[in-house]
Amino acid sequence: MKYLDEFRDPVLARWLLDAIRRRVSRPRTIMEVCGGQTHSLLRHGLVEELAGSVELVHGPGCPVCVTPAEDIDLACRLAQRPQTMVASFGDMLRVPGNFGSLLEARMGGNVRLVYSPLEAVALAARQPQLEVVFFAVGFETTAPATALAALHAQERQVSNFSLLVSHVRVQPAMEQIAEAPGHSIEGFLAAGHVCTVAGFASYLPFVERYGMPVVVTGFEPVDLLWGILECVRQIESGQARVANCYGRSVRRDGNAQALDLVEQVYEICDRPWRGLGVIPRGGLRLRPEFAALDARQRFASCHVSVTSPAPAHPPTECAQECRAGEVLAGRLRPDACPAFGTRCTPEAPLGAPMVSAEGACAAYYRYRLAGTAGSSA
Template identity: 50%
Template sequence: MKYLSEYRNLEATKKYLDLIEKTATQTWNIMEICGGQTHGLVKNGIINLLPENVRMIHGPGCPVCVTPLNLIDKAIELLENRVIVCSFGDMVRVPGSKKSLLEAKANGGDLRILYSPLEAVNIAKQNPDKEVVFFAVGFETTAPANALSILHAQKEQVTNYSILVSHVLVPPAMEGILDDELSTIDAFLGAGHVCAIMGMEEYYPLVEKYKIPIVITGFEPLDLVQGIYMALLQLEKGEFKLENQYSRVVKEEGNVEAKSMMASVFEIADREWRGIGTIPNSGYRLKKEFLAYDAETKFQISSITTPENSACIAGQILKGIKKPHQCEQFGKACTPANPMGAPMVSSEGACAAYYHFSNNLIPS
């Protein structure tokens, strides 16, 4: 597969691993922001190929993991009230306070697993006597398609379609992590696909304010080791710059069309992050003129609140303060078959990634 196999090349990856080994003279904590990067690091066994003093901290960039419990309960409430709920795949197994969407489906709910919200608009057109809700979770990567679905529904005069918005943004989360006094992060691997949409502009102020290297990085093994090496070079030289390892996909200005579509439908709002709490200006909500497409408003479900499981340390995991296997519940009370918190559910979640791919292979 062109554009993939080149980035899974053994020799090239080894070369960077050697450079990393030679470059790191002290312990550095590097956080990869995106769940896709965590997945790539663990799936390819990169974590145990890195020298001990280069520590990867897994960030909060798994949309499934940071979606608060109450939104899952809201989606289940809709499903149990004869609404057709459409969702991305790995959201459906995340437990709400009582059950998951998948369990609500087994009880008779009409749940559809989709790859695109536009498909949900089609389902709404085909079922004019039913309400159809798309569970719009995700970072800046999924927001453009969700915005497009609203514009599409409006254009086609589809009135039985709405979205349950749970959109979060990467830069405010990075600030939240750096502002935490327990944080030990020395550098970031920026989320490649988020930057493919948003461009690089938002990250220059972060580099300046926190004097921290950020390397926008891709997802394949070679991308990851190259990104880590670029971050190390800066750290060892005492520099802090924004660099772009993923230049074959990420452009300085991002995807201008997608950004303008998002700006027309969404506005910045405070958002609750699972395990972290509310971060100011850290997500999107629908603009006033699109409230007819807002499921929380339409079905009056915004009053549902759900507390988190107190034994779950998802917040510390997502901030990189603790690693999954340092949690007392990890692999015992909390497993992918019986997850206590979301990072154990999604395949992008740090806990599930550790459980599935590393188990006894991880360095302690």
């Protein structure tokens, strides 16, 4: 705990806050890409502390939030297929698709919460009469674990296991935000856990192309404030570099073993993101040599519809009212959404950002409305 406590030190946090305030010549706008960082900034009261000096725009880095509704619909259809189980992480079960969530598809379907993709492979090995589909979502951080599950299933010939892959890549989404006309973002905080896998050097071409600083940061208050100070320093001096403020976890070239796993199993593809449309090179799909493990291909021949609803589920309201796309692109603060805190709450969410543990709407609800914010500074 001592080690982490150092990154929560209120004296150091106060010093960094003062340094940031002194350094800005006018209010600066910085996007933190990762939903985990959004939660930490709100939990520790840093968004308020920085008001007037730095506006923090919340980015699309919540993997559950950006999973397209159509993929959730397909997962629900698969869960209701005879002798088929869909397994995924807890957050994913509650996120609504167009016709309901996986949790709702449990009624008449087979849905299982698992803590790792390998657990889903083990389930399949134990129950050969069952088709077990793992709903593989997430950024570069989770892709190595699902790649390992694919290799494990292939090696052990677990032929009743497959993957419904909905992995996304964070950098193409940042490119789309950087290219959007009229945006006011002057620098990015990149997510430390993604860079732990991918390495900070992966951002060098981005910085060169867009002329904005990218600062890799962690998740504790001191990590975040240190990253913001570095970003502000660069902006104020007209520089644009990649800086690593999370050196205790991130290396220049990332985790070679994890990257190798991903490279073996996946290839880059265009991918629809919820609310953001199709992002070129924005996702991963299984390589052709893993086609036997691809649930999209395996069940296409079983006439599983990806467009029609499960009969028991009428279209949900979220498709009409939820403004998740604007929230995820940093164009709308969650508390500016008309449904926030009234028609949309964590107990009755209209959209994914209110469901996920990393969702920006859930963060605003928890730390602004429910009043659980604390200050570390």
